[in-house]
Amino acid sequence: MSHSRADSSSDDLKSVWTIVVAGGSGLRFGARKQFAEIEGKTVLQRSVDAAASISAGVVVVLPHDAVESSRVHANDTVLEVVAGGASRAESVRAGLAAVPDTALVVLVHDAARPLASPSLFARVVQAVADGAHAVVPAIAVSDTIRHRDGGVIDRSQLLAVQTPQGFDVATLRRAHASNDDATDDATLVEALGHEVVIVDGEAVNQKLTEPTDLVVAASIITHLSGKTQ
Numbered sequence: 001m002s003h004s005r006a007d008s009s010s011d012d013l014k015s016v017w018t019i020v021v022a023g024g025s026g027l028r029f030g031a032r033k034q035f036a037e038i039e040g041k042t043v044l045q046r047s048v049d050a051a052a053s054i055s056a057g058v059v060v061v062l063p064h065d066a067v068e069s070s071r072v073h074a075n076d077t078v079l080e081v082v083a084g085g086a087s088r089a090e091s092v093r094a095g096l097a098a099v100p101d102t103a104l105v106v107l108v109h110d111a112a113r114p115l116a117s118p119s120l121f122a123r124v125v126q127a128v129a130d131g132a133h134a135v136v137p138a139i140a141v142s143d144t145i146r147h148r149d150g151g152v153i154d155r156s157q158l159l160a161v162q163t164p165q166g167f168d169v170a171t172l173r174r175a176h177a178s179n180d181d182a183t184d185d186a187t188l189v190e191a192l193g194h195e196v197v198i199v200d201g202e203a204v205n206q207k208l209t210e211p212t213d214l215v216v217a218a219s220i221i222t223h224l225s226g227k228t229q
Contacts, residue, residue: 014056014102015056015102015103015104015105016054016055016056016103016104016105016106016107016125017055017056017057017058017059017099017100017103017105017106017107017169018051018052018054018055018057018058018059018106018107018108018109018121018164019058019059019061019092019095019096019099019106019107019108019109020044020047020048020051020058020059020060020061020095020109020110020111021061021084021088021091021092021095021108021109021110021111022034022044022047022060022061022062022084022111022112023061023062023063023083023084023085023088023091024063024112029208029209029210029211031211032063032066033112033208033214034062034111034112035066036208036214038114038214038217038218038221039218039221039222042072043111043112043114043208043214044060044072044111044114045072045073046114046115047109047110047111047113047114047116048060048072048073048074048079048111049074050109050116050117050118050120050121051074051107051109051121051164052074052075052076052077052079053118053121053122054107054118054121054122054125055077055107055121056077056078056103057077057078057079057080057099057100057103058074058077058078058079058080059079059080059081059082059095059096059098059099060072060079060080060081060082060095060111061082061083061084061091061092061094061095062081062082062083062084063083063084064083064084067081067082067083080098082094082095082097082098087181088181088183089176089179089180089181089182089185089188090181092108092176092185093176093179095108096172096173096176099169103169104168104169105125105128105129105166105167105168105169106166106167106168106169106172107121107124107125107164107165107166107167108163108164108165108166108167108172108185109121109163109164109165110163110207112207112208112209113162113163113205113206113207113208114208114217115202115204115205115206115217115220115221116162116163116164116202116205117202117204117205120137120164120201120202120205121164123137123199123200124137124164124165124166124199125166127166127197127199128166128167128168132166132168132195132197133167133168133171133189133194133195134165134166134167134171134172134185134186134189134190134194134195134196134197135165135166135167135186135196135197135198135199136161136162136163136165136184136186136196136197136198136199137161137162137163137164137165137198137199137200137201137202137205138159138160138161138162138198138199138200138201139159139160139162139200139201139202139203140155140158140159140160141155141158141159141160142155143155145158159198160201161184161186161201162201162202162205162207163184165184165185165186167185167186167189171189171192171194172185172188172189174192175188175189175191175192176188178191204220204224
């Protein structure tokens with residue numbers, strides 16, 4: 001597989017699957033943010049739509065009590081809905097178990113980043129197709145960062161990591177076989193000794209953490225829609 005989304009054939013995409021992690025309880029948000037609506041679509045559905053644009057199949061990981069009532073869809077893309085675990089890593093492992101052996105590339109995306117574009121998904125897939133074991137999108141840190149113990153940290157050495165993160169399937173399966181926990185999957189792959197390749201992220205691909213973030217996301221969608229008309 002060696003093509004980007006713009007010129008990918010159906011054969012290329014047969015090897016790509018995406019796990020959309022949406023198993024959170026929403027304690028900090030005050031509700032299950034994956035089911036909140038932004039401009040007529042749920043946060044989860046927006047993430048699934050972007051994933052489906054570059055994937056043969058999408059695995060959605062939900063809280064146990066939400067699996068049966070899920071109304072998420074993926075049109076012509078294969079969709080699997082599974083129950084998650086007590087941690088993010090456990091939820092990813094549940095999703096990974098549903099990815100077929102025919103897959104070569106797997107992406108892991110947090111549903112709480114509903115503004116990730118299909119182009120970003122394609123960029124991550126391309127980097128894995130080019131030979132990377134692990135790929136993360138990232139953007140430069142623009143804020144001044146201070147250490148708790150005092151002093152300013154050189155932000156030129158820092159990057160804010162996003163999802164989707166991409167992997168060759170065999171490597172990600174080996175990384176999760178340890179049953180270790182981590183805040184992202186690239187950290188587990190890096191622990192195996194593999195380099196993590198960085199690609200350009202997107203400034204609008206922010207993670208929803210507070211209810212007010214929904215308002216910001218809606219404004220961004222309206223702005224981007226106006227630019228494409």
